[in-house]
Amino acid sequence: MNLHQTAVEREFGTQVTVKINGGDFTVDEGDTILTACTQAGIDTPTICYAENLTPVNACRVCVVEVEGNRTLVPSCSRPVEEAMVISTDSDRVKHSRKMVLEFLGTANDLSEAPQINEWSTEYGVDITRYAEGAERFDQPVKIQDNLYIRDYDKCVLCYKCVDACGEEAQFTFAIAMSGRGFDNRISTEFDVALPESACVYCGNCIAVCPTNALQFKTEFDLRQENNWREEEQTVTQTVCSYCGVGCNLELHVQDNQIVKVTSPADHEVTNGMLCIKGRFGWKYV
Amino acid sequence: MADLHLTIDNSTDAERISVDAVLAPDARVVIHESERLVRGGMARKNDRRHLLLPALHALQADIGWISAGGLNYISDVLQVPPAEAYGVATFYELFRTEDPGHSDSTVHVCMDTSCHIAGAEAFAQALEADGKQVHRGPCLGQCERAPAQFVQGRGAADSVPADADNIASPGAFLSIQRAAGDTGGLRLLANVGVVDPTSLVSYREHGGYVALEKALSMGGQAVIDEVRLAGLTGRGGAGFPTAIKWQGVADEQGRPKHVIANADESEPGTFKDRTLMENDPFALIEGLTIAGVSVGAENGWIYIRGEYPLATTRLTNAIEQARTAGLLGVDVMGSGFDFDIVLHTSAGRYICGEETALLNALEGKRANPRAKPPFPQVSGLWGKPTIVNNVETLCNLPGILAHGVGYRLVGTERSPGTRLFCLSGHVANPGVYEVPQGTTLGEMIEIAGGATGSTRAILMGGAAGSFIDADQLDMPLTGEDTRERGTTLGSGVITLFDDTVDFVLLLTRITEFFKSESCGQCVPCRVGTTRQHEVIVEMGVRGSLSEERNTLIDDMALAMADASICGLGHTAAGAVQSAIRLGLIGSAL
Numbered sequence A: 001m002n003l004h005q006t007a008v009e010r011e012f013g014t015q016v017t018v019k020i021n022g023g024d025f026t027v028d029e030g031d032t033i034l035t036a037c038t039q040a041g042i043d044t045p046t047i048c049y050a051e052n053l054t055p056v057n058a059c060r061v062c063v064v065e066v067e068g069n070r071t072l073v074p075s076c077s078r079p080v081e082e083a084m085v086i087s088t089d090s091d092r093v094k095h096s097r098k099m100v101l102e103f104l105g106t107a108n109d110l111s112e113a114p115q116i117n118e119w120s121t122e123y124g125v126d127i128t129r130y131a132e133g134a135e136r137f138d139q140p141v142k143i144q145d146n147l148y149i150r151d152y153d154k155c156v157l158c159y160k161c162v163d164a165c166g167e168e169a170q171f172t173f174a175i176a177m178s179g180r181g182f183d184n185r186i187s188t189e190f191d192v193a194l195p196e197s198a199c200v201y202c203g204n205c206i207a208v209c210p211t212n213a214l215q216f217k218t219e220f221d222l223r224q225e226n227n228w229r230e231e232e233q234t235v236t237q238t239v240c241s242y243c244g245v246g247c248n249l250e251l252h253v254q255d256n257q258i259v260k261v262t263s264p265a266d267h268e269v270t271n272g273m274l275c276i277k278g279r280f281g282w283k284y285v
Numbered sequence B: 001m002a003d004l005h006l007t008i009d010n011s012t013d014a015e016r017i018s019v020d021a022v023l024a025p026d027a028r029v030v031i032h033e034s035e036r037l038v039r040g041g042m043a044r045k046n047d048r049r050h051l052l053l054p055a056l057h058a059l060q061a062d063i064g065w066i067s068a069g070g071l072n073y074i075s076d077v078l079q080v081p082p083a084e085a086y087g088v089a090t091f092y093e094l095f096r097t098e099d100p101g102h103s104d105s106t107v108h109v110c111m112d113t114s115c116h117i118a119g120a121e122a123f124a125q126a127l128e129a130d131g132k133q134v135h136r137g138p139c140l141g142q143c144e145r146a147p148a149q150f151v152q153g154r155g156a157a158d159s160v161p162a163d164a165d166n167i168a169s170p171g172a173f174l175s176i177q178r179a180a181g182d183t184g185g186l187r188l189l190a191n192v193g194v195v196d197p198t199s200l201v202s203y204r205e206h207g208g209y210v211a212l213e214k215a216l217s218m219g220g221q222a223v224i225d226e227v228r229l230a231g232l233t234g235r236g237g238a239g240f241p242t243a244i245k246w247q248g249v250a251d252e253q254g255r256p257k258h259v260i261a262n263a264d265e266s267e268p269g270t271f272k273d274r275t276l277m278e279n280d281p282f283a284l285i286e287g288l289t290i291a292g293v294s295v296g297a298e299n300g301w302i303y304i305r306g307e308y309p310l311a312t313t314r315l316t317n318a319i320e321q322a323r324t325a326g327l328l329g330v331d332v333m334g335s336g337f338d339f340d341i342v343l344h345t346s347a348g349r350y351i352c353g354e355e356t357a358l359l360n361a362l363e364g365k366r367a368n369p370r371a372k373p374p375f376p377q378v379s380g381l382w383g384k385p386t387i388v389n390n391v392e393t394l395c396n397l398p399g400i401l402a403h404g405v406g407y408r409l410v411g412t413e414r415s416p417g418t419r420l421f422c423l424s425g426h427v428a429n430p431g432v433y434e435v436p437q438g439t440t441l442g443e444m445i446e447i448a449g450g451a452t453g454s455t456r457a458i459l460m461g462g463a464a465g466s467f468i469d470a471d472q473l474d475m476p477l478t479g480e481d482t483r484e485r486g487t488t489l490g491s492g493v494i495t496l497f498d499d500t501v502d503f504v505l506l507l508t509r510i511t512e513f514f515k516s517e518s519c520g521q522c523v524p525c526r527v528g529t530t531r532q533h534e535v536i537v538e539m540g541v542r543g544s545l546s547e548e549r550n551t552l553i554d555d556m557a558l559a560m561a562d563a564s565i566c567g568l569g570h571t572a573a574g575a576v577q578s579a580i581r582l583g584l585i586g587s588a589l
């Protein structure tokens, strides 16, 4: 995604040439290194990045080496510059990516984050080599209503839900980062239960969560019963009928039952965001 | 209120009175909106967001903690979502969001480096035995008085018991702040014990404000050129050339511009800025004003740590006197230049001193560092061009303008001028010393009365620095010489440890410091500092480090240094790795 360009610039914008792993690539000025890498056919792991949110560059799994920089730089947020020399496969890059994934593996339950696990395997993560009794994120599952649950043991503090709930989409600000350091937690004020908070149950936080820490109650219940069969689910595209905005819905169906509702992140009306009616309305139909 | 959803918890009369007392009258107007907050509403909300910290401070001081009802009231008045306000309240060391269950003041005891070896834990226990409410925490910036305490007042002002002498006779600390004999005299500390820190008249009698007058007549660019010629570099830790930073802001078009004095001073072992602010507060005010003139900034800020009550009082008084005398405010010294200063009190957190975290803190947000670029010079406070400088850096300015090239007469070619060093630990006369840059470490220690005991290691640059062997006494104290020997000057910290020190316990504390001071924003530092601490704790139990753990420490260190967002993560392994290199920890006991 291009963060700093206007529509006119996109149309007539200048281009810059960068070197990635030795090869020259021409990309739009203002593009991020991540975009340039993608265009160059290079896969980059990302966790806190989402195409429909402003990068917070907090997870650091996407780091690359840029000549002239003392430290590695986050590719998801750093714009390209003319003649930048970028390396995505140096030992330094691989090391830091591996350590980030390893750190998360020692702290969180990543059992429902298949994409992260794939990268962990790719980068050779070993979570067993840490001191005994390494502190974990450890949080009981919060089940406070019938719509969705929060299993913060899985939370990697990527800020996506906070941003989706706040300035990036929903403007509800029901949840925020609280605490400090390893004790950082996503929380309502004084950790009050969701129904007592400002939450309007748009479910936009669920949609952006990369680790399934936030999930539909339907999914949670099925998983508890060992009956969540994602491979067998069908996804039906439809347009939400509750109002005239025209939000695109993806109905995930298992055994003839809707089990969750999403919207494509690149959909021009929703950017992946919905309201309670589109997200959860089917529960009452 | 339609959109700002508050829980049912009501505030008490006492809480409302407390908050109302610190919010300016126009900030107290509550705007109830009937529509959902939209971007316009957001902008209005952010207008008063920076008052969040003062409001939280008020509740903490008057009520003893921040209750759900109290937080609701602040959220309502300032139109800050309560979840965000809670996030801010839970970020800081000095705020409590649980009822403490008592109405006593809290005694904060420093557990870090110098205090650690001076028996901080025993001191804390003695206070507890005495019936005091004790909070064990990070460095309080009083390392020369180790073990140090700070009293967070309840129904009383915050105080530092050791300040009593200083309040009674403001020059009382003079005896422990000296320069080497052949330096041509004190510069930064020249006023200490000479000028009455509570009197502008006294400051001016000793040459105060001559430099500002000169700066105003020279014009901004000439001041920057003068600073460039003097070769001034930052004293906050990174040693960045001051003139380059300033030129960047001077060249920016954005308005308004901001200049900020970084007075957060929280690096364990550092207490020089406190000494300057307590004993020569007008110098900082004048220096910051000169910085404002040089880049054309109207807004000055001093971001001071919350554990410095005497410095806060002195600066508040200095700002008022300067304003009354026309040295701040509209038309400074009749020059047509407008400049004023706001003193902002932090609430404890080492990370707030990182310059971009500081910007977020000033804006009333959690003090998470920002990604750089963009640098504050381009996009700083509220996105405007901003300078952040250390207190000592700014206090150099009056001298530079007054002496011109004379500034370079002492120090080395690459590191001209003098510098403050904070000596503590196993040294005869702990304190702040001003010496020419390039003075050797050995000379510096001798000036401070020499080491006590047999020195086993010296910590340079504080917790974020590194240990060196006692055989490095010939090392000249400059940025480049220390870098060449693989260590750092940092913020001028020199902490001595003799051979009786249990380095395993010391490193356990240093790693705990990083773990608890990490803002937690990025993975390498949030988890890395925690895992590093755990490995050191485990080493304490096992008595040595295995090959596997040594590798792990290096692996974690490299990732923290390479992939963390800010300097805290980048430096979090320096002390541990250097301690292992020197054999202070790690080998079988």
Ligand SMILES: Cc1cc2nc3c(=O)[nH]c(=O)nc-3n(C[C@H](O)[C@H](O)[C@H](O)COP(=O)(O)O)c2cc1C
Pocket (backbone or CB within 6 Å): B233, B234, B235, B236, B237, B238, B239, B240, B242, B262, B263, B264, B265, B266, B267, B350, B351, B352, B353, B354, B355, B356, B388, B389, B390, B391, B393, B394, B566, B567, B568
């Ligand atoms: C974790 C951390 C804490 C810091 N704390 C301080 C501080 O308390 N005071 C300070 O002047 N600089 C501190 N710094 C350095 C600032 O980021 C910044 O470099 C400095 O204020 C710039 O001023 P100078 O150029 O005058 O040195 C800190 C940096 C880090 C990474």
Ligand code: SF4
Pocket (backbone or CB within 6 Å): A161, A164, A165, A170, A172, A173, A174, A175, A198, A199, A200, A201, A202, A203, A204, A205, A206
């Ligand atoms: S469901 Fe919507 S309103 Fe509720 S926390 Fe998630 S994003 Fe915020």
Ligand code: SF4
Pocket (backbone or CB within 6 Å): A154, A155, A156, A157, A158, A159, A160, A161, A162, A186, A205, A208, A209, A210, A211, A212, A213, A214
């Ligand atoms: S709950 Fe999910 S989206 Fe929110 S911070 Fe945690 S991992 Fe990210």
Ligand code: SF4
Pocket (backbone or CB within 6 Å): B351, B368, B369, B517, B518, B519, B520, B521, B522, B523, B525, B526, B564, B565, B566, B567, B568, B569, B570
């Ligand atoms: S390096 Fe540490 S202190 Fe700095 S942003 Fe990352 S988590 Fe926060």
Ligand code: FES
Pocket (backbone or CB within 6 Å): A045, A046, A047, A048, A049, A056, A057, A058, A059, A060, A061, A062, A063, A074, A075, A076, A077
């Ligand atoms: S994806 Fe870039 S820092 Fe997280």
